[in-house]
Amino acid sequence: MKIEDEIKQPAFKDNHQKALINLVFTTGWVQQQQSALFKGYGLTLPQFNILRILRGQHPKPATVNLLIDRMLDKTSNASRIVDKLEAKQLVTRTVCPSNRRAVDIRITEAGLELLQRLDAELETRRNGLQTLTDEEAAQLSNLLDKIRD
Amino acid sequence: MKIEDEIKQPAFKDNHQKALINLVFTTGWVQQQQSALFKGYGLTLPQFNILRILRGQHPKPATVNLLIDRMLDKTSNASRIVDKLEAKQLVTRTVCPSNRRAVDIRITEAGLELLQRLDAELETRRNGLQTLTDEEAAQLSNLLDKIRD
DNA sequence: GCACATTAAATGTATGTACATATATTTGCA
DNA sequence: TGCAAATATATGTACATACATTTAATGTGC
Numbered sequence: 001m002k003i004e005d006e007i008k009q010p011a012f013k014d015n016h017q018k019a020l021i022n023l024v025f026t027t028g029w030v031q032q033q034q035s036a037l038f039k040g041y042g043l044t045l046p047q048f049n050i051l052r053i054l055r056g057q058h059p060k061p062a063t064v065n066l067l068i069d070r071m072l073d074k075t076s077n078a079s080r081i082v083d084k085l086e087a088k089q090l091v092t093r094t095v096c097p098s099n100r101r102a103v104d105i106r107i108t109e110a111g112l113e114l115l116q117r118l119d120a121e122l123e124t125r126r127n128g129l130q131t132l133t134d135e136e137a138a139q140l141s142n143l144l145d146k147i148r149d
Numbered sequence: 150m151k152i153e154d155e156i157k158q159p160a161f162k163d164n165h166q167k168a169l170i171n172l173v174f175t176t177g178w179v180q181q182q183q184s185a186l187f188k189g190y191g192l193t194l195p196q197f198n199i200l201r202i203l204r205g206q207h208p209k210p211a212t213v214n215l216l217i218d219r220m221l222d223k224t225s226n227a228s229r230i231v232d233k234l235e236a237k238q239l240v241t242r243t244v245c246p247s248n249r250r251a252v253d254i255r256i257t258e259a260g261l262e263l264l265q266r267l268d269a270e271l272e273t274r275r276n277g278l279q280t281l282t283d284e285e286a287a288q289l290s291n292l293l294d295k296i297r298d
Numbered sequence: 299g300c301a302c303a304t305t306a307a308a309t310g311t312a313t314g315t316a317c318a319t320a321t322a323t324t325t326g327c328a
Numbered sequence: 329t330g331c332a333a334a335t336a337t338a339t340g341t342a343c344a345t346a347c348a349t350t351t352a353a354t355g356t357g358c
Contacts, residue, residue, distance in 0.1 A: 006297075101336040140171070224345065250352065
């Protein structure tokens with residue numbers, strides 16, 4: 001559906017305004033698709049993203065700072081997302097021996113297994129952008145980079 | 150900065166994954182820019198968006214249902230965002246005479262004046278996508294429409 | 299006219315976001 | 329050495345999101 005119809009706005013001031021609204025709307029749309037998938041596994045989107053970062057580090061631990069560094073949303077509160085994952089026994093938290101201010105966070109076997117089950121489903125969806133060709137995906141990425149210049 | 154450096158991930162599996170991560174990251178980036186602007190006026194981003202819809206309706210009233218229909222994030226709780234705006238006397242709420250289940254929401258003079266002050270500042274920023282040409286903005290919009298196909 | 303479904307909005311609860319502040323540990327340097 | 333600054337994380341608060349439930353008003357079929 002065209003963005004004009006999605007939000008019932010017949011016209012936009014210019015292409016910039018239209019692109020901005022489309023950007024926000026479409027990103028929300030994609031994230032909602034993803035969330036719906038994770039929900040069946042008892043995970044939220046940020047919890048999934050943290051788990052994925054921890055798997056990338058495995059078997060090395062990660063600190064909260066490392067998680068924030070790699071997260072897409074830098075201002076979110078990694079501490080409390082880890083709280084939830086710890087309660088579900090998908091991660092462990094231990095004081096870092098070499099720096100007792102820091103905390104070593106590790107993904108558990110249960111966490112790895114959960115991610116593995118999700119991988120299969122995600123693969124079939126090509127990350128939610130399955131309607132784009134390879135070239136279009138690259139083009140989109142370039143335009144997005146230019147926005148942040 | 151390229152997306153690889155923004156989130157310290159040296160490579161991506163394919164262009165689709167890279168575009169998806171870039172989409173989420175860049176939209177967050179743009180929204181944070183906007184939020185920073187609104188903060189100086191005591192508004193949050195969703196509050197601003199609701200106010201703008203109400204101005205579009207003015208002097209006709211809007212119902213909560215109409216707000217949800219036009220909001221970018223369909224699942225957010227318009228009722229409670231209106232609560233905050235009402236507390237700041239930027240909108241009024243009255244029971245709709247023709248359907249007493251519904252509520253007529255109107256922007257106040259103070260709300261209109263606040264938006265007018267924000268307009269001037271937003272204009273100079275070209276909606277946060279000022280680094281794109283007109284053609285690139287149109288191209289971006291087309292790619293985003295295709296994602297939702 | 300009345301029971302029952304439908305509709306509009308509000309409310310409850312869990313989670314997340316944004317930002318300020320607190321607590322504990324480590325570092326650096328006078 | 330001692331003490332202030334820096335660092336790592338946790339906590340507090342306000343607001344928003346996501347989704348289920350509740351309350352009140354309206355519409356519909358019998």
